[in-house]
Amino acid sequence: MYILVDCDNFFVSCERVFRPDLKNRPVVVLSSNDGCVIARSYEAKDLNIPMGVPFFQVKTFLQKHNGSWLSCNHELYSSMSSRVMNLIRSYFPKIEIYSIDEAFAHIADSENYLAIAQSLRQDILHQIGISVSIGIAPSKTLCKLAGSIAKKQSSGKIFALPDKNAAHPYLKNLDIEKIWGIGRNLNKKLNFMGIFTAEDLVKAPLPMIRSKFGISLERTIQELNGIPCLQMDELEHSKTILCSRSFESELTSYEQIRTIIAEFVDSGCRRLREQKALAGGIITFIATNRFRNEPQYDNSQLISLNAPSNNTAKFLSAMDKGLKQIFNPRFRYKRAGIILTDICAEDAPQTDLFQTSTQDTKEKALMQAFDELNEKLGKRTVYFGLQTPKQTSFIKHEFRSPCYTTRWAEIAKVK
DNA sequence: GTGTCTAAG
DNA sequence: TATTCTTAGACAC
Numbered sequence: 001m002y003i004l005v006d007c008d009n010f011f012v013s014c015e016r017v018f019r020p021d022l023k024n025r026p027v028v029v030l031s032s033n034d035g036c037v038i039a040r041s042y043e044a045k046d047l048n049i050p051m052g053v054p055f056f057q058v059k060t061f062l063q064k065h066n067g068s069w070l071s072c073n074h075e076l077y078s079s080m081s082s083r084v085m086n087l088i089r090s091y092f093p094k095i096e097i098y099s100i101d102e103a104f105a106h107i108a109d110s111e112n113y114l115a116i117a118q119s120l121r122q123d124i125l126h127q128i129g130i131s132v133s134i135g136i137a138p139s140k141t142l143c144k145l146a147g148s149i150a151k152k153q154s155s156g157k158i159f160a161l162p163d164k165n166a167a168h169p170y171l172k173n174l175d176i177e178k179i180w181g182i183g184r185n186l187n188k189k190l191n192f193m194g195i196f197t198a199e200d201l202v203k204a205p206l207p208m209i210r211s212k213f214g215i216s217l218e219r220t221i222q223e224l225n226g227i228p229c230l231q232m233d234e235l236e237h238s239k240t241i242l243c244s245r246s247f248e249s250e251l252t253s254y255e256q257i258r259t260i261i262a263e264f265v266d267s268g269c270r271r272l273r274e275q276k277a278l279a280g281g282i283i284t285f286i287a288t289n290r291f292r293n294e295p296q297y298d299n300s301q302l303i304s305l306n307a308p309s310n311n312t313a314k315f316l317s318a319m320d321k322g323l324k325q326i327f328n329p330r331f332r333y334k335r336a337g338i339i340l341t342d343i344c345a346e347d348a349p350q351t352d353l354f355q356t357s358t359q360d361t362k363e364k365a366l367m368q369a370f371d372e373l374n375e376k377l378g379k380r381t382v383y384f385g386l387q388t389p390k391q392t393s394f395i396k397h398e399f400r401s402p403c404y405t406t407r408w409a410e411i412a413k414v415k
Numbered sequence: 416g417t418g419t420c421t422a423a424g
Numbered sequence: 425t426a427t428t429c430t431t432a433g434a435c436a437c
Contacts (some may be wrong), residue, residue, distance in 0.1 A: 010424095031428035038424090038428065051424095054427045072428085099424050099431095183422045214434065216421090242430055291427060337429090 003107045004135040004143040010101035011039035014080045017129040026067035071397035079405040096232045136160035141223035144180040164226035171198035181220045237275035244337020262386040269312040278308035280342030284322035289334035299326040
């Protein structure tokens with residue numbers, strides 16, 4: 001049996017832990033540049049504020065209803081997420097962290113899983129201050145369904161679909177778009193064939209599904225039938241790392257754009273080292289503003305290293321090389337980023353014939369010292385040549401909360 | 416192998 | 425005036 005633990009309105013819940021005045025009011029959290037609504041409290045959902053709307057479209061409406069809004073503060077959310085994940089980990093030998101606010105685990109059929117779920121939920125609520133919903137079922141897809149039913153319950157927030165028969169009544173009136181793995185496009189195509197509900201879908205002939213829609217949808221159907229097809233994967237490191245951002249305005253200067261992308265390289269390589277991993281290459285990309293009615297341009301360039309590394313300096317010069325090849329001064333750029341590719345574990349790099357020792361020991365010690373200095377003495381104690389001494393931001397976060405849990409200067413105070 | 420599409424959160 | 429960021433898998437070529 002699988003169990004899915006999913007935090008309720010996670011970003012809003014994190015903010016509310018330190019701002020009790022935000023309770024019982026409509027609250028939204030905004031994306032980068034304060035552009036879109038990416039998280040909503042129940043009160044905001046009740047006002048029919050949709051996920052992903054541009055903030056300017058709902059600002060006045062929200063003001064009228066005594067609402068609040070905050071810029072996103074990922075440093076705070078990641079730190080709260082680690083606390084939640086560590087607590088879940090203390091309950092189960094293996095967990096799969098599926099996203100910042102949810103995790104899967106195995107739970108034995110014979111165990112009193114409802115009591116375990118109950119106790120876990122209480123612990124997370126009392127020790128961390130975050131409310132979670134819990135779904136329990138024989139497959140991950142049914143677990144997601146159980147979890148969404150749990151969320152709709154006014155109390156409890158725990159729901160189990162222990163077998164196919166338990167699930168069946170819920171499939172009858174379930175729109176296929178609500179099923180995990182079925183998005184806008186599949187929904188349209190299936191509707192066109194007369195398939196509207198989950199029940200319609202599980203009745204459809206599998207060979208037809210397989211040939212017309214591929215293996216993913218076939219698995220989804222099996223999963224809805226209580227036959228697990230999706231394994232738990234506990235990835236020790238990600239397969240790619242992407243760092244990108246839209247700017248507050250369009251930029252034209254090569255040096256200015258390079259300085260910003262250097263920050264992405266820095267944070268990407270940091271994440272690489274946190275995961276104890278190496279990358280073999282870096283894709284640099286830039287793009288114009290697709291919402292403007294003017295000639296568009298976007299391009300990317302992959303630069304491969306001779307040997308996998310997590311040394312920021314190496315990726316910075318690779319990035320510079322890539323950017324030179326794609327930068328066209330005729331355009332105004334709105335978005336840029338990097339992708340670290342061919343990632344492998346630090347202790348298992350693929351090496352070429354002539355590369356005997358993989359990661360230079362001196363180099364490794366240097367990066368370690370680098371990380372420790374910035375960790376202990378503050379963010380910009382040491383930095384690389386393509387970066388600037390003070391991080392000047394071209395990204396807007398007007399309503400950002402303090403990093404209560406991760407920075408001494410911003411730590412929560414008891415009044 | 417590569418890029419593109421789809422999905423998810 | 426304003427329109428996110430990140431990861432993964434399948435598939436076509």
